[in-house]
Amino acid sequence: MQPVRTPVVFIHGLWLHASAWSPWLEFFAEAGYDPIAPGWPNEPDTVESARADPDAVAGTGIDDAVAHYAKIIESLPVNPILIGHSFGGLVAEKLLGQGIGAAAVAIDPAQIKGVLVLPLAQVRSALPALKNPANLHRSVSLSRAEFRFAIGNTLTEEESDRLYDTWAIPAPARPLFQVSAANFVPHSEAKVDTENAGRGPLLMISGTDDHTVPDASTRSSFRQYPQQGAVTELKQFEGRGHSLVLDHGWRDVATAALRWLQEKGF
Incomplete structure (x- = not known):
């Protein structure tokens, strides 16, 4: 009987389809793991169908995604x-804090409750969703220009547009409202159990x-975790933007994540 290959669950963020993880799935399968990349709740199976039915994901919140992946x-x-x-990084942090998952890598993770820094670039990136309060119950799409500022800002216009045309889909706006109000809501869905000393190791990666998700935000999230207890580490990629998991340099990030996991015995 062959031993069970360790599963790896890839969790994407807003405005990108789950299939954007395809190169990572192949990379981790070749390394001996059993990777999967399920979409968010009600996310259509293809980019084309997601664009054709934007309301499918409307209203989805952080805890909806957490419960979906936990199941x-x-x-x-x-x-x-x-x-x-x-x-998806925030969802991974929440799951790990609940004792779900053996280890986690959170790449440019959305800020958790307790983070106070709010760089102007982060505000501008979220404006397509936050500019209209009614978007709380809607899905929102980015234009090519909005995508380039928020995700492809370190890329050529040609590469940013290619990634947009290949992977961009409408996303629920609710998680952005939840994060923006997290520090004013006692039981915010952006709250992560950073005190769970029994959880698995966590690597946070920032561009x-x-x-x-500016580097300052990721570093602030990192500081929410105690220095003692469960392993929490931070790795920064100089000059990289939010597209670092799917642009021409994705393999560098995947290799760093894989090596860290192997160093931790996974």
Whole structure:
């Protein structure tokens, strides 16, 4: 009987389809893992169908995504590794804090409750969703220009537009409202159990030129975790933006995540 390959659950963020993880799935499968990349609740299976039915994901919140992925994880043969990007990183942090997942890598993770820094670039990146309070119950799409500022700002216009045309989809605006109000809501869905000393190890990764989740925000989230207790580490990629998981340099980030996991015994 062959041993069970360690599952890796990839969790994407807003405005990108789950299939954007395809290169990572192949990379981790070749390294001996059993990777999957499920979409968010009610997310259509393809980019084209997601664009055709934007209301499918409207109103989805952070805890909806957490419960969705927790249910998927329950069906796996062993406790998986979690790798999330942007709001997927926040979801991975929440799951790990709940004791779900053996280890996690949170890449440019959306800020958790307790983070006070709010760079102007981050505000501008979120404006397509936050500018209209009615968007709380809607899905929102980015234009090519908005995508380039928020996600592809370190890329050429040509590469940014190519990524937009290939992977961009409408996203629920609710998580952005939840994060923006987190420090004023006692039981915010952006709250993460950073005090759980029994959880698995966590690696946080930031791009120093990220507009959507600036490096200062990731470093502030990192500081919410105690220095003692469960392993929490931070790695920064100089000059990289929010597109670092899917642009021409994605393999550098994937390799760093893989090596860290292997160093931790996974």
